[in-house]
Amino acid sequence: MKFRPYRRWLSVLVLVLALAGAGGLLLAKRPSGTPLPLETVRFDGELGRVAEEDLRTAVAGLLEGGLLGVDVGRIRRSVEALPWVAAASVRRVWPDMLRITVEQQQPVARWGGAALMNAEARIFRPRELPAGLPSLAGPPGSADRVLVRYGALRRALAPLGFEVTGVTLDERRAWTVTLADGGRLRLGREDIEARIDRFVRAWPRLSRAQNQRIALVDLRYPNGFALRWQQDGD
Numbered sequence: 001m002k003f004r005p006y007r008r009w010l011s012v013l014v015l016v017l018a019l020a021g022a023g024g025l026l027l028a029k030r031p032s033g034t035p036l037p038l039e040t041v042r043f044d045g046e047l048g049r050v051a052e053e054d055l056r057t058a059v060a061g062l063l064e065g066g067l068l069g070v071d072v073g074r075i076r077r078s079v080e081a082l083p084w085v086a087a088a089s090v091r092r093v094w095p096d097m098l099r100i101t102v103e104q105q106q107p108v109a110r111w112g113g114a115a116l117m118n119a120e121a122r123i124f125r126p127r128e129l130p131a132g133l134p135s136l137a138g139p140p141g142s143a144d145r146v147l148v149r150y151g152a153l154r155r156a157l158a159p160l161g162f163e164v165t166g167v168t169l170d171e172r173r174a175w176t177v178t179l180a181d182g183g184r185l186r187l188g189r190e191d192i193e194a195r196i197d198r199f200v201r202a203w204p205r206l207s208r209a210q211n212q213r214i215a216l217v218d219l220r221y222p223n224g225f226a227l228r229w230q231q232d233g234d
Helices: 004-028 052-059 072-080 143-160 192-209
Strands: 040-045 085-093 097-104 107-111 115-118 135-137 164-169 175-179 184-188 214-218 226-229
Touching (some): 040 052, 052 072, 052 097, 072 085, 072 097, 107 143, 143 164, 184 192
Parallel strands (some): 040 097, 184 214
Antiparallel strands (some): 085 097, 107 115, 175 184, 214 226
16 A cells, blocks of 8 residues: 555556657657748849849749758848848848848959059959049958058048049059159159158158149169159040
């Protein structure tokens, strides 16, 4: 008689385990299929130069698995591979939508004649290049250095009324600056800041004496520079 309470608890335990096993079996045998099917893909954000057709092509074939099973990281990387896309975010929206938000590239210059550069010196290659951007060029791996130099030269020469429209770093690591009126400044490879400062300090005296446009300024001399003016018709 005194063992009956233990028998009662043992019976309850066996019943609980049996029910748990039955629940697991039922879950395993549930009909398979895609839970929460994906019905809508929405693009928003900065889409000015990013064609929606290109976006749809980028995500085509990556939407299997429903709302929960879709690989949002892979979709984001595919969208960010488009030339005019700087960054993208992909978010699931209950119950059946995928929302893709796009940040568009903001070019600050042309690079090497066939590409564009953004403010972080990232190079991208769209099919068409917008007009009106400065032209920068340099050896592979020099984009950030050239962009920094362009900014410094633009700030230094602006008080003189010069607009810098191009900066080139050649294979010998020598710098050349192109101005909006077609003039050029050869800076060489060394003491760039000192050479520009020398020119900036000397120019006010020269501009009063010579009301002409620069053709070429060679700043590679140790204590001065050579200057050639544009001729009529140049």
